[in-house]
Amino acid sequence: MLCRACKKKEATVFLKLAVNSKVVEMHLCGDCAPYAADGSFGGLDIEPMNMAGQGGGACAFFKEFLPRDKRALSCPACGLAYHEFKDSGRLGCAGCYESFAPQLSELLTRIHGNCRHTGKRCGPTAGAPAPERTRGAARASSSVLRQALKKAVENEDFERAAELRDRIRKLEGHG
């Protein structure tokens, strides 16, 4: 049986959903199934597809039963889907490294023969503070740091946010 959504691949998943007192049954292929479950699927004209409003629980539950490479992985920070990365070879943001960590570990090992950085380190402990800093530099970096802080808060990365807040305070002479 062909997948009801793409009508190209063999259906390997039988999906039965009960939403708003209606039961919907679908035969889907592994590629289309995750999209059907999370409501991001435009090709089907049936109401229960809109699962986003149901808290996405069905989607998460459903994905657990899919083979790892068929799950609709995406980066919560920038929205890049893993299949987009596979097509373009380019990641969307630094957060992608965390979002796709298992896949990237495998890929990086293939590319570099290793997936652990052993070189120069970066961060507050990496180097001594600059001996002197011009006002222009302080302004430039504080605006960039503020943007980074906003992003860290959005991503609920509070440890990073606290670190950035301290750096901004120090830079602006409050710390």
Place this chain on the structure above:
Amino acid sequence: MARVTDSFRPCVTWANSGGKWPDMIFSTRVRLARNISGFEFPGRARPDALGRLRDGALEAARSTRLFTRGHYIRTAALTGPEKNFLIERHHISHGLAAAERAGAVVVNNDENLSVMINEEDHLRLQSVEAGFSIEAAFERVDRLDDELGRMLPYAFGEKFGFLTACPTNAGTGMRVSCLVHLPALSRSGQMPKLLENLSRLGMTARGIYGEGTCVIGDFFQISNAVSMGRSESELCDGLDRTVSNLMRLEITAREKLAAPRVRLKTEDGVFRAYGLLKNARTLSYGEFMQNISLVRMGVAMGYPIRTDFSTLNQFTLLMQPAHLEAMSGRRLEPEERDAARAEYIRKNLP
């Protein structure tokens, strides 16, 4: 309006010959890829975010003492010929020239240190030295990296190191390369096998303008293909060993070309090339590079041609199409360029 090309000197110091094996090694480059935490990578970020990032990075570069006297160029303000000039000068990539986003480049006055902004990664720091000078090139770019890193929050992870748009650059974000001239090895037919061996060593060979460019005039850019799991000094040492081995192989191949059996043929090839360059009325860049490559090898092998490697290096730089246009001060049709190139070489090749 003043053209960007007018603000650059015609010659650059890194094209002078210097260091060990000046007859075979043109220059050494080190580049570091860096991204700023909190901003999506340039290929995915919104234009307004990239504009803010560009302005912040320009301000940060301005405040380092390394760019006190330098060129601050926004790519949106550049004309096609100006972009081509900066590509030929290795200050920007084809990618940055083509990208329709808030890009910029900062180049110091000596043109041996630069930062590309919003190319594939937010920042691409680069230093270049004449000849075989891996350590000096690394030290300069590392100093710039330290200075910028104090002002800009780099995207860095404990496990994966410096986080880059393409995973092939992650880890150190470093590519260290030497532009080498291998005419004898190219003629010996050993290159395909050698290139295969390079890839086994985690090294790669590219054309004169880097990734995706073809080999012209027997110039190869040898660099590390691997950037993670090895420290910066290990990567530098690896390139040092690889290039040194290649130099020994090139010397052996040149000795074979000087052997009594083939000597006359080699000499004939070199002097034919010299004669062509001294007499041609039109010269395409490809033809020029092919022949100057043989002349360069002839000079290295001690043939009586009264020129030096600095002169030949500068020719290689100045005879590129956009450089010729910059010298003539106007847009040239391809035929006009070929005629201008032939005329310049006739007058200036000793």
